Structure formats: C-alpha cells, structure tokens
Amino acid sequence: MxxxxxxxxxxxxxxxxxxxxxxxxxxxxxxxxxxxxxxxxxxxxxxxxxxxxxxxxxxxxxxxxxxxxxxxxxxxxxxxxxxxxxxxxxxxxxxxxxxxxxxxxxxxxxxxxxxxxxxxxxxxxxxxxxxxxxxxxxxxxxxxxxxxxxxxxTGGRGFYTTERPIPHPSALQGLKIRVPNSDIYLATIRALGANPTPMNFSEVYQGLVQKVIDGAENNWPSYISTRHYEVAPYFSETGHFMxxxxxxxxxxxxxxxxxxxxxxxxxxxxxxxxxxxxxxxQRVADSKAALLASGGEMLSDINTEPFRELMGPVYEQFVTPELKPYLEEIERIAEASA
Missing domain, CATH: 3.40.190.170 (Bacterial extracellular solute-binding protein, family 7)
Structure with a gap:
C-alpha cells in the first residue's frame, strides 16, 4: 500500500x-x-x-x-x-x-x-x-x-440478487442490499423495505459469496465487469437511480x-x-448478452409505479425549495414526451 x-x-x-x-x-x-x-x-x-x-x-x-x-x-x-x-x-x-x-x-x-x-x-x-x-x-x-x-x-441502476428477481418492492423485504455510503441511497433502499448495507465496492463479490449480503444495485457494465453476475445471477431493471x-x-x-x-x-x-x-x-447491450449467455436471468419491463409510490419520505427529506423548480421542469418534460 x-x-x-x-x-x-x-x-x-x-x-x-x-x-x-x-x-x-x-x-x-x-x-x-x-x-x-x-x-x-x-x-x-x-x-x-x-x-x-x-x-x-x-x-x-x-x-x-x-x-x-x-x-x-x-x-x-x-x-x-x-x-x-x-x-x-x-x-x-x-x-x-x-x-x-x-x-x-x-x-x-x-x-x-x-x-x-x-x-x-x-x-x-x-x-x-x-x-x-x-x-x-x-x-x-x-x-x-x-x-x-x-x-x-451511467445508465439505470438495477438490483442484482442471489436468490430471486425483484419484480415488486415486496421482493426486497428483509434483503440485505449493498449500497454506496450515500444518505439518499440509504434512505431509498430503506424505503423500499430492504436493509441497506454500505460496503466498499471491492468487497461486494466476497460479500455475495459469503452471504453477508443478499444482493447489490448498480448499472449493467459494473455488474458484468466485476463478475458479480457469477454469484448474483438475477438482474432486475428497476432503474431506481439514473x-x-x-x-x-x-x-x-x-x-x-x-x-x-x-x-x-x-x-x-x-x-x-x-x-x-x-x-x-454498446457496452450495456454486450453486458446483457453476457448475463444471458451465462445462464443468468434478466427481468425487464418492470412496473415501477409501486416503487415510486414508496419514495414520498425520501423526497420529503431531500428535496429543498431550491430543487423544486427543477423537479417541476423534469416532470413537465416527461409529460410532454409521453
């Protein structure tokens, strides 16, 4: 060192x-x-x-x-x-x-x-x-x-887990999910019913092997390049963070x-x-192909509304008056594109 x-x-x-x-x-x-x-x-x-x-x-x-x-x-x-x-x-x-x-x-x-x-x-x-x-x-x-x-x-982040996919927040209940040591990330995973577990990214693979954690969340390239898919073969495209x-x-x-x-x-x-x-x-497409070739499972087209409905306390805690006009504009853009 x-x-x-x-x-x-x-x-x-x-x-x-x-x-x-x-x-x-x-x-x-x-x-x-x-x-x-x-x-x-x-x-x-x-x-x-x-x-x-x-x-x-x-x-x-x-x-x-x-x-x-x-x-x-x-x-x-x-x-x-x-x-x-x-x-x-x-x-x-x-x-x-x-x-x-x-x-x-x-x-x-x-x-x-x-x-x-x-x-x-x-x-x-x-x-x-x-x-x-x-x-x-x-x-x-x-x-x-x-x-x-x-x-x-950096793409949409999804949950990858050792035992089951995550089609609904109820599937996260009680799971220990590794997250970066960020207040917003911790609060979000807690609001979804999981137990957020801060951990250095370099320790995640071993944490999954030893069942210290039940899963983690990240983007596709990080999931594949670290070979986390070998021990957590279920990737659910929730897109909870972008x-x-x-x-x-x-x-x-x-x-x-x-x-x-x-x-x-x-x-x-x-x-x-x-x-x-x-x-x-291209890297995201290659990563998805790598998971499927390995025999892993990808869950796409998830209805995110049940996840979004649980975010009220997170937004109440972290959205300041300074951020509100920007949130309104982001929502306006979404509605205009719908």
Missing part, C-alpha cells in the same frame, strides 16, 4: 508542476500559448468516459492545430474521485470525471440527479441533461471553484482561457457526450 501511495504522490507532483507551468503559459488574454490539459478518471482505460475525454483531446488538437491537447490519467492514477475533485477546486488539476453524487456535499444543486426514480427513461434523462436543467447544474459549480463541461450517462457522471474543469483553468477557447472547450466537451453514449449503449 505504501509503495503505491508513494508512486501516486510522485505522479501527482509531476502533474501539479506541469499544470502550473501550463497555466502560466495560458495567461495570455488571446489564449495563443500551447496548453496541455491534464484529466483524471478513476475508471479504467477503455471505459466510455475515458474514451470520450480522449476524443475531446483529439477534437481540440484538430481545431487548434495542436495548440490545445488533453492528457488522460485513467484508472485512479491521480487518486480517488473525491481527491481529484478537491485538487481541481484548488487549481492543481485541469479536469476530472466524477460520479455526480460525489459533488452532492459540495454543490447542492447536484443532489437533484441523485434522487430516486427521477427519470422515466434513458431518453427522458438525456433530454433533461442536454437542456436548460443540465446546463443550470453545470453552471452552478462555478460557485465552488469548478466549471461543469458535460454530463455523461445518477449521471460529470466532466468538470478547475475554474482556475477555465478562467485562464480566452472567451474563444472557452467556447471551443465547451464545444469539444459536448461533442464527447455523443461518443460516450454510443460506447455506453
């Missing part, structure tokens, strides 16, 4: 030194100096978000004849999501991809996307995050020394760009969303 930590600190020191030099070179109001943007991701190389940021780098390089480029550090090379957010806030890192729930204690408006059963479908979610609501959430980060650039999918990822930039970096380069960076980030979604959709 100590050896790995020392390597990480050394790499981070190099990053900070390089980033400081790059920022100094970018102080020119015309934004004419060469600039390498350093970007972190806790997810592994090849993951859709990592590939999307690589695409963003190529896009910028092509548009600026190599003046602006991106260097990616996937696989947690620069630390956890929480630590890279903090480093970006203080100007030591240009960009990082993070689960939006990791921003909940920093930027209150991001709590909106952590609410259960917020979106009716993937199409509904994409329409919301691509529109005024999504932009408002991204812009709200400027008050916390960050600049939101793009919102990436909490997205965000690509964020240090406000210090953002403010060192000219207005023209700011517009170009935002354009490149938006273009990367399409790349990410295409890769994500």
């Amino acid at each position: 100590e050896a790995g930590l020392n390597i990480r600190r050394r790499d981070l020191g190099t990053l900070l030194a390089g980033g400081s030099l790059a920022l100094a070179g970018c102080s020119d109001a015309g934004g004419s100096s060469d600039r390498v943007l350093f970007s972190a991701d806790a997810l592994p190389d090849g993951y859709p978000t990592v590939e999307a940021v690589k695409f963003m780098g190529k896009y910028l390089a092509e548009k600026t004849d190599g003046r602006l480029t991106v260097r990616t550090y996937p696989g947690g090379q620069l630390g956890s999501e929480g630590s890279t957010i903090e480093i970006a806030m203080f100007g030591g890192l240009d960009m990082t991809r993070t689960f939006s729930a990791a921003l909940n204690n920093i930027a209150p408006l991001t709590k909106l996307f952590s609410l259960p059963f917020l979106f009716r479908s993937t199409a509904h979610q994409r329409e919301v995050v691509d529109g005024e609501v999504g932009e408002a959430i991204l812009e709200s980060l400027t008050d916390y020394r960050l600049r939101g650039l793009a919102i990436y999918d 909490t997205p990822d965000m690509l964020i930039m240090s406000l210090r970096t953002w403010e060192n760009f000219s207005p023209e380069d700011q517009a170009l960076v935002k354009e490149a980030a938006r273009a990367s969303v399409t790349v990410m979604r295409n890769l994500w959709d």
